[in-house]
Amino acid sequence: MTFQYFLELAGTGFFAASGAVVANQKSKPDWFGVTFIGFITSIGGGSLRDILLGSYPLSWVADVNRIYVIIAGIVFTSLFFNKLVKLQKIMFVFDSLGIAMFTVLGTEKALFFHCHPVIAAIMGMFSAVFGGVLRDVLTNEVPVIFRKEIYATACLSGALVYLFSRWLDAPRDYSMIISMAVIFTIRYVAVKYRLSLPQFKRES
Amino acid sequence: MTFQYFLELAGTGFFAASGAVVANQKSKPDWFGVTFIGFITSIGGGSLRDILLGSYPLSWVADVNRIYVIIAGIVFTSLFFNKLVKLQKIMFVFDSLGIAMFTVLGTEKALFFHCHPVIAAIMGMFSAVFGGVLRDVLTNEVPVIFRKEIYATACLSGALVYLFSRWLDAPRDYSMIISMAVIFTIRYVAVKYRLSLPQFKRES
Amino acid sequence: MTFQYFLELAGTGFFAASGAVVANQKSKPDWFGVTFIGFITSIGGGSLRDILLGSYPLSWVADVNRIYVIIAGIVFTSLFFNKLVKLQKIMFVFDSLGIAMFTVLGTEKALFFHCHPVIAAIMGMFSAVFGGVLRDVLTNEVPVIFRKEIYATACLSGALVYLFSRWLDAPRDYSMIISMAVIFTIRYVAVKYRLSLPQFKRES
Numbered sequence: 001m002t003f004q005y006f007l008e009l010a011g012t013g014f015f016a017a018s019g020a021v022v023a024n025q026k027s028k029p030d031w032f033g034v035t036f037i038g039f040i041t042s043i044g045g046g047s048l049r050d051i052l053l054g055s056y057p058l059s060w061v062a063d064v065n066r067i068y069v070i071i072a073g074i075v076f077t078s079l080f081f082n083k084l085v086k087l088q089k090i091m092f093v094f095d096s097l098g099i100a101m102f103t104v105l106g107t108e109k110a111l112f113f114h115c116h117p118v119i120a121a122i123m124g125m126f127s128a129v130f131g132g133v134l135r136d137v138l139t140n141e142v143p144v145i146f147r148k149e150i151y152a153t154a155c156l157s158g159a160l161v162y163l164f165s166r167w168l169d170a171p172r173d174y175s176m177i178i179s180m181a182v183i184f185t186i187r188y189v190a191v192k193y194r195l196s197l198p199q200f201k202r203e204s
Numbered sequence: 205m206t207f208q209y210f211l212e213l214a215g216t217g218f219f220a221a222s223g224a225v226v227a228n229q230k231s232k233p234d235w236f237g238v239t240f241i242g243f244i245t246s247i248g249g250g251s252l253r254d255i256l257l258g259s260y261p262l263s264w265v266a267d268v269n270r271i272y273v274i275i276a277g278i279v280f281t282s283l284f285f286n287k288l289v290k291l292q293k294i295m296f297v298f299d300s301l302g303i304a305m306f307t308v309l310g311t312e313k314a315l316f317f318h319c320h321p322v323i324a325a326i327m328g329m330f331s332a333v334f335g336g337v338l339r340d341v342l343t344n345e346v347p348v349i350f351r352k353e354i355y356a357t358a359c360l361s362g363a364l365v366y367l368f369s370r371w372l373d374a375p376r377d378y379s380m381i382i383s384m385a386v387i388f389t390i391r392y393v394a395v396k397y398r399l400s401l402p403q404f405k406r407e408s
Numbered sequence: 409m410t411f412q413y414f415l416e417l418a419g420t421g422f423f424a425a426s427g428a429v430v431a432n433q434k435s436k437p438d439w440f441g442v443t444f445i446g447f448i449t450s451i452g453g454g455s456l457r458d459i460l461l462g463s464y465p466l467s468w469v470a471d472v473n474r475i476y477v478i479i480a481g482i483v484f485t486s487l488f489f490n491k492l493v494k495l496q497k498i499m500f501v502f503d504s505l506g507i508a509m510f511t512v513l514g515t516e517k518a519l520f521f522h523c524h525p526v527i528a529a530i531m532g533m534f535s536a537v538f539g540g541v542l543r544d545v546l547t548n549e550v551p552v553i554f555r556k557e558i559y560a561t562a563c564l565s566g567a568l569v570y571l572f573s574r575w576l577d578a579p580r581d582y583s584m585i586i587s588m589a590v591i592f593t594i595r596y597v598a599v600k601y602r603l604s605l606p607q608f609k610r611e612s
């Protein structure tokens with residue numbers, strides 16, 4: 001088991017847990033519903049990326065360990081739900097690290113499939129945010145990424161930094177760390193100072 | 205035409221009809237909308253399974269008969285709508301048999317693609333319930349499987365029974381019947397006695 | 409650059425613009441949200457068609473020019489938003505031409521993949537309307553094609569006209585123009601005289 005694989009499993013389990021917390025707060029579904037939504041939140045972004053790229057088999061379809069960490073994440077959430085809800089700051093840190101990692105890995109995978117760098121950046125962003133979009137659609141909410149926080153924009157910026165860094169022939173590890181740091185910092189600053197993107201247009 | 209193919213066509217037409225009934229009750233769409241939603245309800249679960257597995261061509265894309273039975277199911281629903289709405293018990297029996305069949309066939313197909321048994325069970329459950337999830341998302345409802353009835357859980361249980369039975373080297377027909385009986389029974393008992401899964405968590 | 413490729417790019421940019429206008433009117437998302445929704449509106453129908461057909465790589469994944477025209481369409485919409493909203497009639501003409509073109513191209517592509525003509529017509533209709541369905545689902549609305557205007561029905565009719573014309577051995581260009589004219593005319597007449605399809609059924 002490589003270190004990267006370990007991080008991916010950890011991220012998968014964490015996203016399932018955070019998906020379960022959000023799903024539960026919104027529409028009070030039963031145990032099955034929470035598990036289902038946690039599952040979709042966790043694997044949705046990577047699955048969409050792989051389907052768009054035509055990369056088969058999908059990683060969770062080929063690797064049952066990802067299912068096990070998702071189940072573990074949901075059970076963990078059930079046992080420590082009230083504590084998790086109170087630890088919002090730590091959850092936020094883990095969530096930001098998770099989206100940063102998935103952005104970089106998604107961007108890399110798209111490059112591996114010979115995508116143009118601009119399209120690779122879009123694929124990286126999709127990998128990170130689409131699970132959350134599906135979670136919001138399934139719980140009948142307007143996806144949170146359309147409304148607040150500089151979330152997907154941070155992913156897109158980080159993906160472009162990664163691509164620029166690789167274009168400069170910087171080593172992979174270095175590019176990954178720089179890119180993840182950019183994503184984390186943008187998101188942290190945006191939330192701390194309540195920055196948001198401007199509205200598109202008002203009708204006059 | 206094998207007996208299994210006949211059953212699949214019958215199930216496809218029936219799901220289109222039941223999708224049309226539910227769509228019409230919820231948001232009063234026009235004729236096209238009802239047909240579209242009936243179509244998606246009917247082919248959504250199997251299409252998702254095939255896309256996740258990378259199994260091409262999708263069965264309805266390769267076989268126009270499935271389109272004809274869907275259209276027949278919608279026209280039939282239009283002609284006998286008020287009677288169908290009154291025959292809820294019989295609809296429930298057919299619906300339960302349909303999801304039981306699609307669960308087993310979906311599980312088998314995933315095994316054929318060399319999926320781990322746990323993932324095959326998830327694929328079987330997706331085949332049976334995802335058409336209904338898409339129907340609810342398109343009519344702007346929180347999917348019914350997140351909120352009530354032991355529906356998807358019954359499918360998952362039946363899929364596991366099927367896998368266990370095949371693991372014991374029981375013949376395919378026998379395993380199918382046992383599995384479908386389990387799904388049907390769980391669902392029947394759950395609806396009759398108004399059983400439901402516990403809520404995930406309340407915040408305290 | 410062929411003339412058809414030029415038309416496809418123009419249609420892609422236009423759909424992004426019209427998706428941005430509709431998204432902005434509905435839920436007031438920020439800049440990123442509008443861009444994201446414009447992007448999905450523009451590439452959603454063709455992507456679904458290609459995924460259902462197993463046609464890889466998807467056209468926008470292989471061709472970054474489509475991304476550039478989408479971005480150009482969004483920026484243009486931002487600069488001239490209030491004028492665009494007032495020019496509803498011209499927008500309607502372009503939109504109708506766009507869906508007519510995507511219907512025919514989608515139908516052709518499905519035929520190229522050896523689909524039955526009935527299924528090719530469904531694929532053509534999906535290509536034209538599914539971007540709008542995704543846009544409405546993401547902004548938490550019941551898709552407009554289920555509720556008003558003879559929109560998808562016009563696409564389906566045009567696709568059938570195209571297929572019939574090709575079956576009669578009419579040349580491709582001629583069949584395309586006839587089919588697009590049928591789609592445009594049905595839509596224009598339906599909107600002008602406020603025709604709509606009948607409701608499916610009322611419960612009595």
